[in-house]
Structure formats: C-alpha cells, structure tokens
Amino acid sequence: MILYFSGTGNSLAVARQLAEQLNERLMPLIEATGMDLTDEQRIGLVFPTYDFNLPPALPELISKLNISPRSYVFTVVTCGSMAGNCIWVLRRILREKGIGLAYSHKVSVPDNSALAFGRNPNNQLKKFERVPARMNEIIRELQAESHTLHYSWFSLLSWLLGRPAIEKGMIHCLGPKVNPDKCIGCNTCVRVCPMENISLVESRKTKDRPSDSKSAPLAQTGDNCTVCLACVHACPQQAFITNGHQTLKERQYRNPDIKLKDLIKR
Numbered sequence: 001m002i003l004y005f006s007g008t009g010n011s012l013a014v015a016r017q018l019a020e021q022l023n024e025r026l027m028p029l030i031e032a033t034g035m036d037l038t039d040e041q042r043i044g045l046v047f048p049t050y051d052f053n054l055p056p057a058l059p060e061l062i063s064k065l066n067i068s069p070r071s072y073v074f075t076v077v078t079c080g081s082m083a084g085n086c087i088w089v090l091r092r093i094l095r096e097k098g099i100g101l102a103y104s105h106k107v108s109v110p111d112n113s114a115l116a117f118g119r120n121p122n123n124q125l126k127k128f129e130r131v132p133a134r135m136n137e138i139i140r141e142l143q144a145e146s147h148t149l150h151y152s153w154f155s156l157l158s159w160l161l162g163r164p165a166i167e168k169g170m171i172h173c174l175g176p177k178v179n180p181d182k183c184i185g186c187n188t189c190v191r192v193c194p195m196e197n198i199s200l201v202e203s204r205k206t207k208d209r210p211s212d213s214k215s216a217p218l219a220q221t222g223d224n225c226t227v228c229l230a231c232v233h234a235c236p237q238q239a240f241i242t243n244g245h246q247t248l249k250e251r252q253y254r255n256p257d258i259k260l261k262d263l264i265k266r
C-alpha cells in the first residue's frame with residue numbers, strides 16, 4: 001500500500017509510479033487514517049517537505065495509522081532540493097508507535113512554494129531530468145527490500161525551523177488568503193484542498209466585495225491549513241494571496257503528469 005499526501009501533484013506522481021512498479025494499491029494518507037492496515041506487508045509513505053520538515057498536519061495523521069510492526073515501512077519524500085529533517089522526524093514518529101522505518105529516499109522536483117516568494121516554480125522543470133534515474137534507483141532498492149535510510153540525518157537548523165512557534169509563523173505567512181474581488185465561488189479550491197479546509201460562504205457584497213454589484217458565494221479558509229498551496233495553484237481566477245503575493249497565472253504549478261481531477265479524486 002502506498003499512502004500519499006500531495007498539494008500540487010509532485011508527491012502523487014512519485015507515489016503513483018511506486019504503486020505501479022511495486023504492484024501496490026495507492027491511497028491518500030488522510031483516507032487511510034481510520035483503516036486497519038495491519039495486513040499490509042509493505043507500506044510506503046510519500047509526501048512533500050515543508051520548511052525542512054513534514055507538512056504540519058502529517059505527524060498527527062501518521063501517528064494515527066494502524067500499521068503492523070512486521071510491515072516493511074518505507075518513505076520517499078519530495079522536495080525542491082533539501083529534505084532537511086523530514087526523514088529523521090518520520091522515523092521518530094514511527095518509532096514511538098513501535099514501527100521501524102526500513103527505507104527512505106528523496107526526489108528533487110520543482111519547488112511549489114516558489115510563487116510565495118515571487119518566483120516561478122515552472123522555471124524549475126529541468127529538475128525532472130534527474131527524476132527517472134532516482135526513481136529507478138528507489139524502485140530497484142525497494143524491490144530488493146533494502147534496509148537503507150538515505151537522507152535520514154538530523155540537522156539542528158531544520159529542527160529549529162520545525163519548532164511550533166516557527167511552524168505557526170510559516171502557516172501565518174504562507175497560509176493562503178482569498179481575494180474577495182477575484183473569487184467567483186467556483187468551488188475548485190474547496191474540492192482540491194486535501195485538508196477539507198475551504199468552504200463557500202455567502203458573501204456580503206458591501207463588506208467582502210466592494211466592487212461587486214451582486215452577492216455570490218465566496219471561498220473562505222478555515223483553521224486547518226497545512227500550507228500545501230493546492231488552492232493557490234489550482235484557482236482558475238488566481239484569487240489567492242500567499243505571503244503577500246497575488247498569484248500570477250504563469251506561476252501556478254501542477255506536476256506535468258498529474259491532472260486536476262487526480263488531485264480532486266480523493
């Protein structure tokens with residue numbers, strides 16, 4: 001079983017390839033939390049790096065997984081370039097559940113947070129040239145049930161960046177905010193948010209939409225954002241603001257092998 005978390009499809013593309021090559025089932029990690037996975041001989045966890053750590057929502061979700069200590073548990077993390085403490089932290093979370101992490105590796109792909117810093121993730125597509133070789137290496141090692149922890153070391157700087165106060169600051173700065181003048185209430189963000197953290201509310205035209213003559217549904221974010229930026233990248237109106245940056249269409253990113261419906265189908 002391959003369990004994944006993905007905002008813009010990089011981790012889903014990796015997870016999907018692993019599932020195909022290893023002949024395993026593929027499932028969003030969030031759906032697997034209430035399930036009995038103790039009969040699974042092999043469990044793979046695939047997710048992105050945020051701030052050199054796990055996405056903020058993942059430690060709790062992973063600690064709720066019902067996995068057998070006898071399973072071969074592995075992880076492949078995706079990142080722009082540096083996975084930081086991701087694998088080290090995951091190993092600790094699993095160890096607390098009595099589960100050993102048998103194998104880990106990382107895959108470097110375009111950094112989907114670049115647009116929050118005024119840069120364009122689509123300028124990083126060259127990184128995909130090195131992905132097939134890395135995936136071949138990973139699949140070969142997983143087929144051999146290798147016990148190798150690549151990139152599992154501890155970094156003090158990454159640990160400091162993962163402290164709750166700093167993590168809260170990251171969510172506060174990068175956490176998407178809706179521009180009511182641009183949102184048309186199309187529901188795309190609601191459907192693509194893996195955390196089910198966005199809903200549509202009736203907007204009040206005078207306060208929320210000064211420039212709109214009619215009242216219409218408006219997207220509203222809740223308190224459960226894990227900053228995956230799925231909504232920012234998928235919004236057809238570029239109606240989200242992250243880190244003070246209005247989204248530009250040319251900076252919106254989705255992994256080239258993943259369709260919007262693949263991210264919605266959860």
Ligand SMILES: Cc1cc2nc3c(=O)[nH]c(=O)nc-3n(C[C@H](O)[C@H](O)[C@H](O)COP(=O)(O)O)c2cc1C
Nearest residue numbers: 007008009010011048049051052079080081082112
């Ligand atoms: C909030 C946030 C923080 C990120 N932090 C890092 C980081 O510390 N190191 C890194 O190499 N990439 C970082 N990235 C880039 C993602 O890890 C990378 O683009 C990942 O493949 C996205 O996966 P997805 O498409 O499955 O959502 C960050 C992305 C986001 C949204």
